[in-house]
Amino acid sequence: MWSELGNNLRVSVFGQSHSAAIGVCIDGLPAGEAVDMEALDAFLRRRAPGRLDVSTPRKEPDSPRILCGLVQGRTCGAPLAAVIENTDTRSGDYDQLRDVPRPGHADYTAQARYRGFQDVRGGGHFSGRLTAPLCIAGGICLQILKRQGVEIAAHIRSVGREEDRPFHPMGEQAQTLEQLRRAPFPVLEQKAGERMRRRILEAREQGDSGGGVVECLVQGLPAGLGGGMFGGVDSRLAAALFGIPAVKGVEFGAGFEAARMLGSENNDPFRMAHGRPAPAANRAGGVLGGLTTGAPLLFRAAFKPTPSIAREQESVSLSKGEDVPLRVQGRHDPCVVPRAVPVVEAAAAILALDLLLDPPAVLPGAPERG
Numbered sequence: 001m002w003s004e005l006g007n008n009l010r011v012s013v014f015g016q017s018h019s020a021a022i023g024v025c026i027d028g029l030p031a032g033e034a035v036d037m038e039a040l041d042a043f044l045r046r047r048a049p050g051r052l053d054v055s056t057p058r059k060e061p062d063s064p065r066i067l068c069g070l071v072q073g074r075t076c077g078a079p080l081a082a083v084i085e086n087t088d089t090r091s092g093d094y095d096q097l098r099d100v101p102r103p104g105h106a107d108y109t110a111q112a113r114y115r116g117f118q119d120v121r122g123g124g125h126f127s128g129r130l131t132a133p134l135c136i137a138g139g140i141c142l143q144i145l146k147r148q149g150v151e152i153a154a155h156i157r158s159v160g161r162e163e164d165r166p167f168h169p170m171g172e173q174a175q176t177l178e179q180l181r182r183a184p185f186p187v188l189e190q191k192a193g194e195r196m197r198r199r200i201l202e203a204r205e206q207g208d209s210g211g212g213v214v215e216c217l218v219q220g221l222p223a224g225l226g227g228g229m230f231g232g233v234d235s236r237l238a239a240a241l242f243g244i245p246a247v248k249g250v251e252f253g254a255g256f257e258a259a260r261m262l263g264s265e266n267n268d269p270f271r272m273a274h275g276r277p278a279p280a281a282n283r284a285g286g287v288l289g290g291l292t293t294g295a296p297l298l299f300r301a302a303f304k305p306t307p308s309i310a311r312e313q314e315s316v317s318l319s320k321g322e323d324v325p326l327r328v329q330g331r332h333d334p335c336v337v338p339r340a341v342p343v344v345e346a347a348a349a350i351l352a353l354d355l356l357l358d359p360p361a362v363l364p365g366a367p368e369r370g
Contacts, residue, residue: 003125005240007231008357011137011350015083017122017129018094023083024133026069026140028357031077033144035070043139046342047132049333052184054200056333060088064136082136086129090330094121100315100326104307111318128245128336131343138346141353145220150352153177154216154344155186156337157300159196160203165189167217169253169282171296177217186341204334207310211246212337214344215300218286218352223276223294225355232290233297233355240347241301246336249302253285268293292355301344308332 005011008028015022041063048062049055062084069080097120101107106126110118118124142152151174157164164187180186187193196212203210226233238250258266268279268288279295286297308328315326333339 005243006350006354007236009141009350009354011134013130013133015086015130015133016119016124017127018086018119018124021083021085022130022133023067023081024136025079025081026137027079029069029075029077029080029140030144030357031075033075033140033147034073035075035140036143037066037073039143040064040136040139043142043342044132044135046181047135047339049339052338054185054197054204054333054335055339056331060084060086060132062132064133080140082133084132084136094123094330096326096329099317099319100324101318102307102326102328103313103315104304108318122330123245126245128333128339131244131340131346134244134350135342135346138342138349141349142345145349145352145356148220148356150218150220150356151177152216152218152345152348152352153180154214154341154348155180155188156193156196156341157213157215159212159335159337160199160210162192162195162199164192164196167215167296167298169285169296169298171219172217177219181345185338200335200338203305209306209309209333210335210337211303211305212335213300213302214337214341215298216344216348218297218348221286221292221294221297221352221355223292224361225292225358226287226290227358228290233287233292233351234285234290234299236354237297237299237348237351240351241299241344244301244340244343244347246303246306246340247301248304250299251285252287252297252299254283255285255300258283268295297348297352299348301340303337303340306333306336 003013010027012025044062049060064082064084067081069075069078097107110126155164185193200210234252241247241250266283268281268283270277271280279293282295285299286293286295313326315324317324
C-alpha cells in the first residue's frame with residue numbers, strides 16, 4: 001500500500017479509521033517556518049465530522065498533536081510528525097462487512113488484495129477519515145504559501161444538478177477567497193448553497209446520498225513551475241486528488257468542454273501584462289505542457305455519492321457464495337462534498353509548495369537564450 005505524496009515535500013499518511021490514531025509525517029519542510037497551531041486547528045475543524053447537519057454525526061475534535069519537527073513554533077528541518085486520536089468509534093457496526101461487501105466501496109477489492117487481513121472497521125485505511133492527517137500537512141503548507149503570496153481557496157461547485165457560480169478563470173478578490181475559507185457551507189452564491197443543502201437533506205431522508213464537484217483556485221504561482229509529461233503540474237496534482245477517497249474525476253480550466261471547442265475557441269491569447277506575457281482567458285486552467293502559465297491554477301474534482309446508504313442494497317456473502325441483501329450500519333455522510341472542500345485545498349497546497357521547492361531547470365547565472 002503506497003501512502004506517500006510529493007517529490008521534494010514527502011507527505012506520508014498513516015493509520016486506519018478506527019485505529020488508536022491517524023497521522024502524518026512531512027519531510028522536506030523548509031526550516032524556520034512558523035506554524036500557527038490555532039490557525040491549523042481552525043482549518044482542520046472545517047473538515048471535522050459532526051459539524052454540519054449535512055454530515056455524519058460521528059464527532060471527533062481532530063486536534064493534532066505534534067510529535068516532532070517543531071521547535072518553539074517553527075520548523076527545524078527535521079521531519080514533522082503529527083497524530084490525531086480516534087475517540088468516537090463504533091467498530092461493531094462494520095462486523096458484517098468482512099463477509100458482505102458494500103456496493104461502491106473498497107470492501108471487496110481490499111478483501112481480494114489483502115485476503116482478509118485488511119481492517120474493515122470504518123473502511124480502515126480506505127476511509128475518508130485519512131483525509132484529516134492530509135489536512136494537517138496541507139494546513140501547514142497553506143500558512144507557508146500565504147507568506148509567499150500564494151492564495152488557495154475552494155468552493156462547492158455543485159451538488160447533484162444544483163450549481164454555484166464558477167470561479168472567474170482569471171482569479172477572484174482576496175476578500176472573496178477569505179469569505180469562502182470562513183464559511184460553514186462554502187459557496188459563492190448563498191441561494192445556490194441553500195438549494196444544495198436541501199438536496200443533501202432530501203437524499204438523506206430518502207435513505208440515499210449525493211455527489212458533487214469541488215472547484216479550487218490557486219493564485220500567485222509564477223510561470224514555469226512543473227515539468228513535462230509525468231512531472232507536470234496537472235499530472236502531479238491529479239495524482240494527489242485521486243488519493244482522496246470518493247474522487248472520480250479531475251479537470252483543469254475548460255476541462256472536458258475543451259473537447260467540444262475549436263482551436264480558435266480554446267486557445268488562450270497572450271497579452272503583455274506588467275512587462276511579461278500572460279494568458280488573457282485562462283481556458284487552460286493555468287497549465288500548459290505541464291508548466292504553470294502564471295495565470296491562476298483552476299481545477300475541479302468530482303466526488304461520487306457516499307456508498308454507505310440506509311437503503312437496502314444488493315450484495316453477496318463471500319463465505320456462502322450467494323447473493324444476499326445488505327443494510328449498512330454506522331454513521332455516514334449523506335454527501336462528502338461539503339467536508340471535502342478543505343481536503344482539496346490541502347492537496348493543492350501540498351502540490352503548490354512541492355512545486356516551489358523544485359530545483360531550477362537552469363543553473364543560476366546562466367544566460368537566457370532568445
